[in-house]
Amino acid sequence: MSDPNREKLVIGSLVHDIGKLVRRARFSQESHQLAGYDFTSKVRAFAEYQDFIHYHHERELKESRNSKEHELIWYTCLADNFSSKERMTTGSEFRENRRMENVLSKIPEDERDGKKTYFPVVPTPQLKEATTEMIETEENYRALYEALVEDAKKIPITPDDVNFLFYKYLSFMPQETRSDGEMDISLYDHLKVTAMLALCMYDYAKENNLSFETYQDLKKFFGKENVKPFLLVGGDVSGIQKFISNVSSKGALRSFRGRSFFIEILQEVVVDEILTRTGFYRTNVHFIGGGHFYLVLSNTEKVKKILNDIQRDINKWLKEKNLGLHLVTEYEEFSVEDIEDMSSVFSTLTKKLRLRKLRMFSNEELEELFPNDITSLEKVGNFTCKVCGSRVEKLFPIREWEEEEEIACEFCKEMYELGKELMKRSNLYLVEKKDGKFEIFRKRFDFSDKLEKGFSYKIRNIYDFQEDEKNVRRIQVVTYFKHQELDKIAQEAPGEKIASLLVDVDNLGNIFGKGLRVKTLSRYSTLSRLMNFFFKERVANIVEGKNLTVIYSGGDDLYLIGGWNDVLDVAKEMREEFSKFTMNDSITFSAGYVIVDKKTSMALIREMSERAEQSAKENGKDSISFSNGDYLAVKWKQFFEMYNLYTTLRKLVPNVDRSIIRKALNLTLKYRKEEDSPLNRAYLSYIEARENNEADKRVAALTKENLEKIGEPALNVILQFVDLLSRKFHKEG
DSSP states (O other), X not given: OOOHHHHHHHHHHHHTTHHHHHHHTTSOOSOHHHHHHHHHXXXXXXXXXXXXXXXXXXXXXXXXXXXXXGHHHHHHHHHHHHHHTTOEEEEEEEOTTBOXXXXXXXXXXXXXXXXOOEEOSOOGGGOOOOBSOOBOOHHHHHXXXXXXXXXXXXXXXXXXXXXXXXXXXXXXXXXXXXXXXEOOOBHHHHHHXXXXXXXXXXXXXXXXXXXXXXXXXXXXXXXXXXXXXXXXXXXXXXXXXXXXXXXXXTTHHHHHHHHHHHHHHHHHHHHHHHHHHHTOOGGGEEEEETTEEEEEEEOOHHHHHHHHHHHHHHHHHHHHTTOOOEEEEEXXXXXXXXXXXXXXXXXXXXXXXXXXHHTOSOHHHHHHHSOSSGGGSOOOOSEEOTTTOOEESOOBOOSOSXXXXXXXXXXXXXXXXXXXXXXXXXXXXXXXXTTOSEEETTEEEEEESSOOSSOEEEOSSTTOOOTXXXXXXXXXXXXXXXXXXXXXXXXHSGGGEEEEEEEEETTHHHHHHTSOSSOOHHHHHHHXXXXXXXXXXXXXXXXXXXXXXXXXXXXXXXXXXXXXHHHHHHHHHHHHHHHHHHOOTTSOXXXXXXXXXXXXXXXXXXXXXHHHHHHHHHTTSSEEEEEESEEEEEEHHHHHHHHHHHHHHHHHXXXXXXXXXXXXXXXXXXXXXXXXXXXXXXXXXXXHHHOOOHHHHHHHHHHHHHHHHTOHHHHHHHHHHHHHHXXXXXXXX
């Protein structure tokens, strides 16, 4: 859409409340409408949006900006009015140095009456955990504002760049500072929702040739119960797990990582395609991750047609590539009144998506899949791809070695190359090029360590703003890796064993469906963003420096592979950090931990990981399950007891005779298969008394002590870890 007012409306709506930060940083004592002058005077590129800052309240509009020439500000004012109704604060007293409440710590709101927790007011990449302290220092507010001003001078003044700037700095700053009531909505989410609603109403009015002479006319129209100017759009890419796991052992880690990254970029490309064709911006993305997305767009026939066209176009391309993936989209109309309670809107949309998945293909698509004319079927290739199993007409080598066998179809070769290029730390951008190596929905991309002409996705150092960065989409992707090959990961691990960790948040549907008492659009947005923040930002910090590769992390789940000891440490740190972040023992996750040989296929590792995770879910959730012949699932509380024992034994290992560890390990195996016998404990006592080495005595004593304390199955798992550690210090024999 070429209407320049649309971009101006979005930027003006995003910046309208910047004066709140100016006041809290004590750069002005004026009202936040007037305090905004400090920002526009320091960052002159925003000067043209000063009227949005000054006149976004109804009172100011009535006094001096209620004429037709100021219509854009009316939309911001009305959207701000609707969005502000979501707040749950009361009274006339303000505490401008308050912090934002942690909505995660209050779930489920109807049942939980725990102590409130808060987030420090810091830039997004600096946040680590919640705190019980409500008051923020003036110095932190001042530092936040000064840093925002400096970055604001660097960015292009576009809706998407301003949106990400405010995401960086305002995600953990409260929207409201009234002293009474609850405030768990960030200023960023409020600004984003305001911009989202304003543009939807503007487009709805233009599509329907509506004209308003005054702000009151605009407000009266959109306040009608039967007027539904908004669409909640849901999208779901099905077939992801099979697609990612569909790799052989040839170049497995790179292929696996490449396919996971492909899904992450595919969902971004799909969303960008929708936004580009409909003329919307990233402000209208409610959530994106894990092959799912939710958007808020204008309820117009043009938008609905574009959504149907995009779904058809993308599925046609997915079919041409024989990827086994399929995009399903649906939408639900909603009104201004629904903004204050979006539960029925989300529920209806979820049901529509579920039904669409049951009848995934349209009649037109079914005719393409099953043509009446047998001669119209595509010719089946003569060769079988040894990576994915597809029948193709030509195979390619996937490695650069001389005389490498031709084993892969063209797409699998691309996925291997994608994974290989991703595992180069110098790559900061994924650049769209006509001759790029990688195709994603008829667009070709290449990795680059520097900014190039054209559009690009920035995938590393996304919070680092450079003055020459234009036409850049910053996306949060956990790209961490230590080594590019499983063999090298295994070589660094004790006993040369690798492990996988598969994590999934428990009861996520209930958290969103029943956890919030007041289900506003902004609160849903905040809740989604916080969950995604942990699995993107916090996980990236937790895995840094460890011997592993993150296959995927985002939304509410994670999958990684690495040295068994580093993966074990990550499991422990993740559960600790998740607790510090949510401050809520009713929000948990379950995990599957699997130790395997380095030669095990990636597909089998994934399958075993899924079984382990399912075992943890079946243990009442809030558990971790280990593959140990059978699957042993334990609650996280018991896991920490196991880990403490592991830590103690780990310190003893360098000085312990490995035969003692093997005896203890074999004894727990006997104990597992047979009924308890006094001879078992007597044997451990004999070892403890007989050995001269203090470390050997201690291992025997700890084994005997923990047979009942943590249980034999759990003890057996820990002793297996200790046995692997001992191989670093003792020759096998």
